[in-house]
Amino acid sequence: MDDKLVLYIGEKNISSWSMRGYVALVEKGVPFEERTISLLEDRDRSRRRKVSPTGRVPVLHHGGLVIPDSLAIIEYLDETFTPPAHLPLWPADRRERAHARWLAAAMHSGFQNLREDMSFNLCFLEKRPAPGPSALAEAGEILALWEAALSRKPAGGPFLFGGFTAADVMYAPAVVRLTSFRAPAEGTPRAAAYMDSVLARPSVKRWMDAARALPPAAVE
Numbered sequence: 001m002d003d004k005l006v007l008y009i010g011e012k013n014i015s016s017w018s019m020r021g022y023v024a025l026v027e028k029g030v031p032f033e034e035r036t037i038s039l040l041e042d043r044d045r046s047r048r049r050k051v052s053p054t055g056r057v058p059v060l061h062h063g064g065l066v067i068p069d070s071l072a073i074i075e076y077l078d079e080t081f082t083p084p085a086h087l088p089l090w091p092a093d094r095r096e097r098a099h100a101r102w103l104a105a106a107m108h109s110g111f112q113n114l115r116e117d118m119s120f121n122l123c124f125l126e127k128r129p130a131p132g133p134s135a136l137a138e139a140g141e142i143l144a145l146w147e148a149a150l151s152r153k154p155a156g157g158p159f160l161f162g163g164f165t166a167a168d169v170m171y172a173p174a175v176v177r178l179t180s181f182r183a184p185a186e187g188t189p190r191a192a193a194y195m196d197s198v199l200a201r202p203s204v205k206r207w208m209d210a211a212r213a214l215p216p217a218a219v220e
């Protein structure tokens with residue numbers, strides 16, 4: 001059995017879901033191989049279907065196991081690569097963990113208008129189309145969720161629960177969207193500072209530097 005960790009991803013300037021799997025793996029500090037399947041080329045998903053039962057990326061392969069979903073990848077990594085050797089991805093406190101989990105789930109299953117009008121590839125274009133009111137309302141909702149978490153977070157770090165957790169992993173692409181589209185964050189000062197911290201996180205920066213080096217992709 002091959003125990004190598006292989007993460008299949010889409011283009012780094014298109015695939016926001018792939019970014020989450022990648023950032024989680026980098027945070028765990030485990031060696032992995034990344035293999036890009038071009039979403040621009042794989043229009044009929046035939047290449048993705050060969051490696052992913054849902055035809056979607058990210059998909060993680062590990063020792064015969066195949067996990068084709070960002071949040072499931074995060075959970076698997078957290079159970080497999082445990083402290084003290086590896087960073088825990090959920091808060092230690094049960095109540096904070098429940099909060100982090102629902103925030104992550106809210107991102108995983110919602111904010112559809114934001115995802116469409118502020119789609120990830122658009123963040124890398126010089127000129128971005130103006131998002132509609134529903135997308136802007138969802139951006140405001142996300143900022144308010146962050147502000148609320150940050151206003152009660154423990155000391156010890158600038159992230160939603162102090163240290164960097166799975167909730168931050170799940171929202172990293174939203175940070176890219178909100179900053180690129182300059183969503184108004186004046187009313188949520190903690191959230192504005194939080195976005196700077198997420199963008200400065202080395203795992204996030206590594207993805208974003210590679211994403212910016214790619215030719216901008218107009219269509220997802």
Ligand SMILES: N[C@@H](CCC(=O)N[C@@H](CS)C(=O)NCC(=O)O)C(=O)O
Pocket residue numbers: 010014015016017018039045055056057058068069070071108
């Ligand atoms: N729920 C999945 C969503 C993954 C997803 O939609 N990935 C996109 C690329 S960013 C994809 O492969 N889409 C193919 C399609 O929907 O046809 C996750 O959390 O990983």
